[in-house]
Amino acid sequence: MRRREAAILLAITGTLGVTPVSAQPADEFYKGKQIRIVVGSTGGGDYDVWARLLARHMSRYIPGNPNIIVENMPGAGTLVATNHVFNVAPRDGTVIGMPSRSMPAAAVMKVANVRFDPVKFNWIGSPEVNHLVIFINNASAVKKPSDVFERELIVGATGLAQGITVGPSILKNLLGMKFRIVTGYRSPGDLALAASRNEIEAFANTIGGAAGARRPWVESGQMRVLFNFEPEPVPGLGVPTVFEFVKTNEQRKIMTFFASNVLLGRPIMAPPGVPADRVDLLRRAFDATMKDPALLKEADSMSFEITRQTGEQIAELVAGIAATPPDIVSRAQRLSRPISALHSNVSTAFGVPLHPFA
Template structure:
């Protein structure tokens, strides 16, 4: 009997040890840790709002509920932030970033300073599909595309710099649709919108969701859209239809393709698969959070999870273009 009791005691001891070890192994990876969200722009624009929104709600759906902070790292059309996450940040899931959806173009066109391979990032996905449109100040007399072509003087258009959609979209309208525009560079999306409100500039291009508050306030009027659309702008002229140049149509289609990427989030290359599953699952759940959706609606932002696999399809489309097409594309899309 004593021998049986000793065996039973030993078995219970081993079981408790095994259970404790399993509990230890099961401790949430993110528990007690800090998640840094890097935003490749200055504070105040659409990417910044998206980054801060996800930083607020994402920890709720990550086991262990880490603390999240936002770090703005602007410069070079988001290339500085992209280089940092690729070359400096540890691939441990504690640093993620959101970038300009046009960042693939920097690599495609071999832009100076690029030290990353866009397809080797650990893609989390995107939180939106972002149709691009061109807007004019609503108090101006321009009502049609022909009005924009026949303007007596070049219409000043605000952009955030070479590597942004706000610069690239109107540049192609000038080149292929023959609109009489003049691009003026400002340090951020917020600064360029302020320039329009101050009547220093007359128009800009950007994500419809980012500019919609200004449309609703009667400051902006949408005039032209890219091929990716949504119901409110579906009847606008499409930029590709405003030119008969086959080359121009292809270049505009390539530019529009990244609208399907929208507002992407990535982690450093080499981030472990089990950590990426945590992040992707959390992103998918966070985008459906009722409080997040209510806050996004307040800022007139559309938030919907786009899986990493869908983002990769867009990258495959871009990086499988013939060399001669990429060469032509590179003449217009610069950083």
């Protein structure tokens, strides 16, 4: 009897032309809706600032002009938010996420409590590529990149397993650069202050960021950039990429795996299972927003440098990370630790806690 009633109901809805929500055209779906951008960090950081900037402008490029809000969901290096978007968030296009760019690598490294497959996310795009570089005090005796293989360079670090600590450790352990890494600094700002006081000679950090906090270090003549960590040189910096000092194929693979996090920029994704036409709509809305005059003006006032990557480009990068051979992943994890910890039970790598809730 129930089957007969269901069949009758299906026939009636078909006759009346009622369209199931999942089949509702994307151009109509967002009218009267609200979109949440789930950010995996606390308010005020670069990810949060970018999400709120997008929220103020992206609605104009989505048919129906839905209200867009930002929800901060910090925890475990954005692992909590990433798991939420993959497993809990509705799969209808009303929730998108902005996780740490290290999340795809966390999945590949089988970090504890990862409950997502990065390849299955619907990647929307990224507004920037915030290049990781080595800043060096102009007073240092190291004058050119090749000098670091001959002279000791005192490099400051936070001691946390973030890119600004992991990067110098890999260059020391993998490429043989003569870095003496001094840990214990609380923040990149403390590292810059220490360099200005000649406590250290150099440190790693991204060169962009809100309010242009880092480029003035170079423009003032206080510091210069020694090299960047990505495979290609950064236009306008006039310095080489560290890949110029790679000698073996294994070294290249390990450095590429490390650099892959940086290349993802500030990635934005939708959960798996979102209808394809809505994913495409969100991608095209993001692309259009990145060219919006009002957004560009506001981003410029914050000294943000827009280097848009499409959802398709981010998906391709994530697929490349996921395809990294396990032996390269294992070797990269080992080399990312300070030499003193190579034989100890270190529980972090690439800015991601291997035991996030410990």
